[in-house]
Amino acid sequence: MAYETPIVQIRDLSKSYRRGSQVIPVLTGINFDIAQGEFVALMGPSGSGKSTLLNLIAGIDSADGGSIRVGGVEITSLTESELAHWRAGNVGFIFQFYNLIPVLTAYENVELPLLLTPLKRDERREHVEAALNVVGLADRMDHYPSQLSGGQQQRVAIARAIVTDPEILVADEPTGDLDRSSAEEILQLMDRLVHTFKKTIIMVTHDPRAAEKAHLIRHLEKGELSTN
């Protein structure tokens, strides 16, 4: 798949955590490009820094050094508030435990990111219904998360991730909490998002079956990236 400008360009990225007086390096000198429409799996043992890398690309964590350009925007130079605004329009999140708001219905959960846009109620409704149709849960929009199975909850979460039509979706162990058949459904759905809707997906996973769906698997080990 040949794309001219990569949607994600990472240069010399480093990140470390402080534990007391100790500084623990998590990522060192990461260089990494992701082309538009790519489905990338990040693998590696626990503590290898794959989630940290994903968080940095998604703009919910801040780097110590280096550069991250996403869709032409240097996100390391954005302020916290600008970053929040940027995330709302450019990144969709898929979490291991779905992270739906339990007191809101499926419809309201999917609508949440749209509340940060200037869209009117009717327009929001169109978007929410379209997103729920993509994940095949239009008939469950009035259900609360507790009334849905794990797989259904994750599909609602995916609808929430795509409802603002962001270019990038980040997924942290999206199948980690699901049984095999639900996991398979979710992976097929993600595959469809890449092929039909031309989304770029960056996924952290331990699950080799999940990684198989990806076009590209990158391994992280001790904070360094290796191609496989």
Place this chain on the structure above:
Amino acid sequence: MIPYSYSFRNLWTRRITTLLTASGMGLVVFVFAATLMLAEGLEKTLVQTGSPENVIVIRKSANSEVQSGVERNQASLLSSQPEVAIGPDGNPLFAKELVVLINLKKRGSNKPANVVIRGIDAASLQLRPAVHLAEGRMPRPGSAEVIAGKSIARRFNGCGLGETLRFGMRDWRVVGVFDAGATGFSSEIWGDVDQMMQAFRRQVYSSVTFRLRDAGGFDAYRARVESDPRLTVEAKRESKYYADQSESMAKFLRILGMVLTVVFSIGAVIGATITMYAAVANRVTEIGTLRALGFQRGSILAAFIMESLLLGLCGGVLGVVAASFMQLITISTMNWQSFAELAFSFTLTFRILWQSLLFSLVMGFIGGVLPAFRAARMNIVESLRAT
């Protein structure tokens, strides 16, 4: 912004905790509202006692009728002023009255309390249209007969219809019970002024009250009588006189109420703070998720403060509803200004209603502000990891 339904439904989801916390706040709002209602009831009763077309004249610098004295010649001078209205019978609507405090024992407890005895003149009843006979008949002039206000008849020994009272070294038969609505007169005993003057060995009246011929004539009357060297008196509109009677007691009740509620509200606010801290602690991942989706710290802050305000409002509504039942209760206590028993009710007004609800919102806000700041300041990655 995070929708209000988010805050509301979270309260509903943990409704037992919400109800318990709101009840604590409701209790404080109840005390707050009830004391204000008490002060309001006292004021309303005394203000309603007076009528703006009536003028009461008492001795200069006397605070109340009990401390006042108006001599007979002064009284006749006061009655011959042109501002005094003339009744249908051709006589001035002018009453020379005596007010004396006597000690009577309450029914049941036998505890003594001061009761106002008012010696009335022929025009007294005409001057107070709110007063009407509920049972029995009016006392005959020149006889040892009295009528008792309905709250006195009910609550004091010997004051019921047909019973006999002893005071002023004479026995007095209660021949009637009068109803003066929610006014101070309901807490008085009335009898013929001349009989009372004899019984209490008084040479002077306590006050004179008259109807104005024209309501606008008050200022001229006052200016004239207060500057007349033969008269050492002070004229007030009757409504103003009775309103002044409630001032210090109402103020005391309000200050007492404030002090009590401030102390109690500290407890209620701490309760709300604990509840809201627990709410934040239970929703760390949710907060992280909302932040990741792009909601700003300010939105998180607002959502939790909204939740706490709603919690406070629940308490406020509970407290006000409970306090509104207090309207069914009539309190009888000593009014320090007149040193006499006065019966009055808790009175809920629109102003007390909104003050109570505002107070509950303030408690909710103070209780919620620290937890809301904690929620807003959370680190996104750490809160997402809390799953």
